Amino acid sequence: MLKLLPLIPLFPLVSSILLMVTLGKMPRRVVAILGAGSVGLAAVVTVLVGLTFMASGQPHHQVLWTWMRVGDFSPDIAFYLDGLTLVMMSVITGVGFLIHLFSTEFMEDDVSFSRYFAYLNMFVFAMLILVMADNLLLLYLGWEGVGACSYLLIGFWYQDPANGAAARKAFVVTRIGDAAMAMGLFLLLTELGTLDIQPLTEVAKSKWQVGDTLPLIACLLLLGGAVGKSAQLPLHTWLPDAMAGPTPVSALIHAATMVTAGVYLIARTHELFLLAPIAMLVVAFVGLITSLMAAFTALNQHDIKRILAYSTISQIGYMFLALGVGAWAAGIFHLVTHAFFKALLFLAAGAVIHCLHHEHNIFNMGGLRTRLPVVFWSFLIGSAALAALPLTSGFFSKDMILLQAYKLPGAGPWLWVGGLLGALLTAIYSFRLVFVVFFGEAKMEPDKLPGIRMALPLSVLCALSIVGGWFALPLSSVFPATGDHHPSHLVEGISIAIPLIGLAIAYLIFLGGQLNVEGLVNSSGGQRLKKFWFSGWAIDWLYDQLWVRPYKFLALILKRECVDDIYNTIVSFSQFLFMALSHTQTGRLRWYATSMVFGLILVIALLQGVIR
Amino acid sequence: MDGVSIPLDHVLLLSALLFICGLLGLMMRRNIIFILVSLEVMLNSSAVAFVAAGARWGQADGQIVFMLILAVAAAEVAVGLGLVLQIQRRFKSLDMDDANRMRG
Numbered sequence: 175m176l177k178l179l180p181l182i183p184l185f186p187l188v189s190s191i192l193l194m195v196t197l198g199k200m201p202r203r204v205v206a207i208l209g210a211g212s213v214g215l216a217a218v219v220t221v222l223v224g225l226t227f228m229a230s231g232q233p234h235h236q237v238l239w240t241w242m243r244v245g246d247f248s249p250d251i252a253f254y255l256d257g258l259t260l261v262m263m264s265v266i267t268g269v270g271f272l273i274h275l276f277s278t279e280f281m282e283d284d285v286s287f288s289r290y291f292a293y294l295n296m297f298v299f300a301m302l303i304l305v306m307a308d309n310l311l312l313l314y315l316g317w318e319g320v321g322a323c324s325y326l327l328i329g330f331w332y333q334d335p336a337n338g339a340a341a342r343k344a345f346v347v348t349r350i351g352d353a354a355m356a357m358g359l360f361l362l363l364t365e366l367g368t369l370d371i372q373p374l375t376e377v378a379k380s381k382w383q384v385g386d387t388l389p390l391i392a393c394l395l396l397l398g399g400a401v402g403k404s405a406q407l408p409l410h411t412w413l414p415d416a417m418a419g420p421t422p423v424s425a426l427i428h429a430a431t432m433v434t435a436g437v438y439l440i441a442r443t444h445e446l447f448l449l450a451p452i453a454m455l456v457v458a459f460v461g462l463i464t465s466l467m468a469a470f471t472a473l474n475q476h477d478i479k480r481i482l483a484y485s486t487i488s489q490i491g492y493m494f495l496a497l498g499v500g501a502w503a504a505g506i507f508h509l510v511t512h513a514f515f516k517a518l519l520f521l522a523a524g525a526v527i528h529c530l531h532h533e534h535n536i537f538n539m540g541g542l543r544t545r546l547p548v549v550f551w552s553f554l555i556g557s558a559a560l561a562a563l564p565l566t567s568g569f570f571s572k573d574m575i576l577l578q579a580y581k582l583p584g585a586g587p588w589l590w591v592g593g594l595l596g597a598l599l600t601a602i603y604s605f606r607l608v609f610v611v612f613f614g615e616a617k618m619e620p621d622k623l624p625g626i627r628m629a630l631p632l633s634v635l636c637a638l639s640i641v642g643g644w645f646a647l648p649l650s651s652v653f654p655a656t657g658d659h660h661p662s663h664l665v666e667g668i669s670i671a672i673p674l675i676g677l678a679i680a681y682l683i684f685l686g687g688q689l690n691v692e693g694l695v696n697s698s699g700g701q702r703l704k705k706f707w708f709s710g711w712a713i714d715w716l717y718d719q720l721w722v723r724p725y726k727f728l729a730l731i732l733k734r735e736c737v738d739d740i741y742n743t744i745v746s747f748s749q750f751l752f753m754a755l756s757h758t759q760t761g762r763l764r765w766y767a768t769s770m771v772f773g774l775i776l777v778i779a780l781l782q783g784v785i786r
Numbered sequence: 787m788d789g790v791s792i793p794l795d796h797v798l799l800l801s802a803l804l805f806i807c808g809l810l811g812l813m814m815r816r817n818i819i820f821i822l823v824s825l826e827v828m829l830n831s832s833a834v835a836f837v838a839a840g841a842r843w844g845q846a847d848g849q850i851v852f853m854l855i856l857a858v859a860a861a862e863v864a865v866g867l868g869l870v871l872q873i874q875r876r877f878k879s880l881d882m883d884d885a886n887r888m889r890g
Contacts, residue, residue: 759888759889760886760889761885761886761887761888761889762882762883762886762889763821763882763885764812764813764814764815764816764882764883767812767813768813771809771813
């Protein structure tokens, strides 16, 4: 069964190529079956492979062929299957299939139906390559592949220039991180002589000591790539704008899978990070600060998708926090549960947008509880999991992260307090969303109801969002075991109580109205703070001032090149000659006759030797 | 040959004077009729030179060429008058400076 492994990325690839070469000439029904079916098949094969793997428990290594051979360096096209890969593959194909199914209804009126599925299948292929890769070079291929597909899908509705700008922004910003990551790969290759992940970690452990400079640099460079892809500070600015794409794309790429690639990368190279404790601390603080900043921003947005985008940034911050404190399994666990409930939330948001004439502003919605019951329950369950209410999947993963953070000697309790503050904010903004959109009086009437192809993925994801945290992931063989001594009951109690407090606050402010914050918000300081948070801590403005404007100014200066002057002189000289000679063409017959006479006189004079 | 023969120099001088008259007329007149007349004068000045030269060397070539020039002048006048009619019709004037649409 393990031999079937290469089939998993093959199905989406074949489907994508078929959809590309037929140029949208296939009937929609065939496109839908091909697009969603190929990912469904991949999911089935993943289950088969997974069952076989779970039975043996041994990592499986499969070389397909040698990619290229340059001197001593010969990376293979090879797959490596262990618990981490299996978890990622299950999320990608499983959640991916549900989102594809949802898309067949969401996008059914779109003119570019076939192009959409071609891109989406290509994305699934690239993402699978990313997680299955046995060496970092192949991983990088998948990494760039998902970046390209993300670009194509953000700018899917390319007729609107704003969408194109958002796609470009995503591409350029992640490119900065990718450049850092490429440098990290070069460093690893020159220092350790290989990019195959398993030998690489062995060599690194034997060659480097804990606390050396080289692993620190390598880890920070890899972190650069992870930060770009996973939308963490300081390269997070692209994700909110990436919401310009279709909503299922946001669910698949910008919530469930691609943005967690950074988390996967760090988890995959965790042996390297263990050699660089400073890098791990940087990871933890990047995660914590990002998560808090994004949570404050999410609290002030009114576009339903932007709220979810900032919430994604915030939740990935939690995963980084977990990785930074060495709770690798907790980070991946949160990745999985987050993939469930955030995909659910995005799809539910997509259903709301689909049924409400593409309305995005939550304050124009309201009272949808009775009108769209399926969506309401999906949103409620998703928000409960996002807020980490007890017994939902998000509760287990977030709780695990917070407890592990608390146990970290030194900065641990501070990280824990920061994480709790983030959890409180998460609960407030997620239930603000639920209360504003689904309760209160109705402001808009839905013009259609979600069909079975929308309701089914929502129901499955609902179930997964609840029970997804009840089972242990097969990660114990991948990551070193973390100490299992439990902190005091007080610590546990607090982390259970915080989301409930957040829920209560959200209820009192946005539904019950007992807690009136109008005065606070409308004071001049409150207004200014609100505007500041609404703009995402003015980071877009800062980058515009720091990078974009100076770059444009430089480009303006450098537009005039001195090498061009030579060619420009030739051009202007011939233009001058043209102007001068065209003046002699007066159109007057007498003038021509006279000039001929004088010309003749001149010629005769020359011939006769009068002029010498 | 009997009688007083006119020296060749005089005839050539006359021819040159006629040619210059015609040339000046061509360069200075604006009316197309006068330009054509000037052209005729220039043609005939060269014809005089041919006739005189033919007489001087006692050969018939000069007179043959004179006949040719007559034919050319007739043809030229036919074309020229056609042009005059067209120009009059298009520009409502015979002033050649008005027909300057091909200036650069």
